[in-house]
Amino acid sequence: MQTAPFWTDDFPRPTDLPVQAPPERTDVAIVGSGYTGLSAARVLARAGYDVTVLDAETIGWGASSRNGGMMTTGLKDDAQHICKQYGNELGRRLWEWSLDAVDFVEKSVGEAGIDCDFARRGYLYLAYKPGHVEAMQESVAWHARQLDYHDMHFVPREELSEEIGTAAYFGGVVDSRAAGLHPAKYVFGLARIAAEEGVRLAEQSPVTAIDKAGEEWRLETSSKRSLYASQIFIATNGYTTDVLPYIRNGVFPVGSYIITTEPLSPALQAELSPRGRMFVDSKNFLNYFRLTPDGRMLFGGRHNLSPNLDVTESAHMMRRRMLEVFPQLADAAVSHTWSGNLGLTFDLMPHAGRIASGPHAGIAYAYGYAGHGVAVASYLGHEIGRMLSGERASVTFADIRQQRYFFTRYDSLYLPFVSAWFRILDRVR
Numbered sequence: 001m002q003t004a005p006f007w008t009d010d011f012p013r014p015t016d017l018p019v020q021a022p023p024e025r026t027d028v029a030i031v032g033s034g035y036t037g038l039s040a041a042r043v044l045a046r047a048g049y050d051v052t053v054l055d056a057e058t059i060g061w062g063a064s065s066r067n068g069g070m071m072t073t074g075l076k077d078d079a080q081h082i083c084k085q086y087g088n089e090l091g092r093r094l095w096e097w098s099l100d101a102v103d104f105v106e107k108s109v110g111e112a113g114i115d116c117d118f119a120r121r122g123y124l125y126l127a128y129k130p131g132h133v134e135a136m137q138e139s140v141a142w143h144a145r146q147l148d149y150h151d152m153h154f155v156p157r158e159e160l161s162e163e164i165g166t167a168a169y170f171g172g173v174v175d176s177r178a179a180g181l182h183p184a185k186y187v188f189g190l191a192r193i194a195a196e197e198g199v200r201l202a203e204q205s206p207v208t209a210i211d212k213a214g215e216e217w218r219l220e221t222s223s224k225r226s227l228y229a230s231q232i233f234i235a236t237n238g239y240t241t242d243v244l245p246y247i248r249n250g251v252f253p254v255g256s257y258i259i260t261t262e263p264l265s266p267a268l269q270a271e272l273s274p275r276g277r278m279f280v281d282s283k284n285f286l287n288y289f290r291l292t293p294d295g296r297m298l299f300g301g302r303h304n305l306s307p308n309l310d311v312t313e314s315a316h317m318m319r320r321r322m323l324e325v326f327p328q329l330a331d332a333a334v335s336h337t338w339s340g341n342l343g344l345t346f347d348l349m350p351h352a353g354r355i356a357s358g359p360h361a362g363i364a365y366a367y368g369y370a371g372h373g374v375a376v377a378s379y380l381g382h383e384i385g386r387m388l389s390g391e392r393a394s395v396t397f398a399d400i401r402q403q404r405y406f407f408t409r410y411d412s413l414y415l416p417f418v419s420a421w422f423r424i425l426d427r428v429r
């Protein structure tokens with residue numbers, strides 16, 4: 001069993017990716033080289049800006065090469081609740097934006113010729129308890145009525161076998177617009193195209209301090225070198241450090257853990273997932289799973305919210321849960337186990353825009369995709385690129401007010417309590 005992501009084992013960071021040391025000056029410095037940072041960088045380079053993307057590790061090292069590769073519609077918070085919270089008009093706009101985000105990824109990988117196994121396989125949201133079924137049926141009717149969305153349908157328990165080879169669930173909702181891809185092929189493909197478009201990629205360059213230097217910004221990297229930039233975009237999401245308190249007080253990391261099996265026989269693949277859907281269940285400590293393009297079962301989730309669990313230990317827990325769903329996998333060896341950080345916000349919404357006041361006013365940021373970042377990070381990064389190039393005044397989510405708390409950065413203190421609460425909810429509801 002390898003303790004590294006299957007995706008980067010299958011498709012490692014290309015050795016010929018053109019990386020360079022950070023220069024002394026650049027127009028736009030982008031901190032973080034996942035989908036968010038690279039999508040913004042591409043827009044800016046095409047608009048003629050000198051762009052430098054810096055990553056503390058290697059390019060694409062963060063969640064963007066470690067995730068489930070599932071592009072579901074909507075955001076982490078469900079559309080009904082978003083409409084209640086922010087009003088029907090904005091709720092509808094954000095729903096449609098989420099559909100556009102998946103379309104955006106499809107279109108941009110098509111146009112750029114990034115071969116990343118993008119496929120519209122649809123997704124199946126599974127009722128973990130009988131009590132979850134009614135809300136699911138209501139949700140399908142609500143999406144049709146309120147959002148004029150008709151690509152969703154309810155599947156009763158007796159018909160679930162057409163969708164999934166398990167008796168563990170009580171019904172489900174299929175959304176046919178959802179898609180899947182190979183995360184590492186996508187992020188490294190983005191990086192290669194960005195470099196071809198003129199973006200400078202700098203690895204092993206952790207930004208440790210940012211301050212104002214006259215009209216410009218000065219970024220200090222760990223080697224004590226300075227990089228001067230006219231604009232900065234922070235795209236570090238679940239790996240955000242304490243460099244800018246404003247950002248760190250808005251987002252906290254949550255660990256997510258994945259295992260994959262060895263490739264399964266075509267017959268077993270067809271039995272477990274006849275339509276190749278992306279699967280998510282309705283628990284608070286949810287599980288998400290799918291077949292990989294080469295026919296492995298990828299099974300992910302979390303046991304508590306900590307980003308620091310041992311991945312060998314987590315593999316045992318994840319396998320136990322996988323066998324509850326698919327006892328047919330008892331003989332399938334686990335090939336890989338790994339983890340990564342999601343970026344979460346207390347209101348479960350993405351947030352983006354510019355820091356409004358204080359010594360770092362004007363610096364752009366985007367974060368908080370809460371497990372929906374494959375499409376959302378890509379599209380929001382693209383919008384930020386357009387904002388920084390002056391093509392648009394602001395970005396989606398900039399008007400959603402976010403409460404910031406000084407204690408957000410002390411996540412290791414409060415996450416165990418939030419985890420315990422979720423565990424209780426999973427037992428009682």
Ligand SMILES: Cc1cc2nc3c(=O)[nH]c(=O)nc-3n(C[C@H](O)[C@H](O)[C@H](O)COP(=O)(O)OP(=O)(O)OC[C@H]3O[C@@H](n4cnc5c(N)ncnc54)[C@H](O)[C@@H]3O)c2cc1C
Pocket residue numbers: 031032033034035036037054055056057058060061062063064065066067068069070071072205206207208235236237238239240241243256257258288300339340341342343369370371372373374375376377
């Ligand atoms: C296990 C797992 C499963 C997931 N599954 C799904 C899924 O199925 N579908 C979905 O939509 N989303 C999923 N997600 C979420 C999705 O992967 C993320 O939302 C998305 O990749 C975020 O992209 P990003 O570019 O914002 O951040 P990341 O890809 O995390 O990149 C941030 C980068 O910032 C760098 N960095 C941090 N601090 C500094 C610094 N000071 N200086 C320089 N660099 C720095 C880090 O090294 C890192 O490479 C999953 C996430 C995880 C971890």
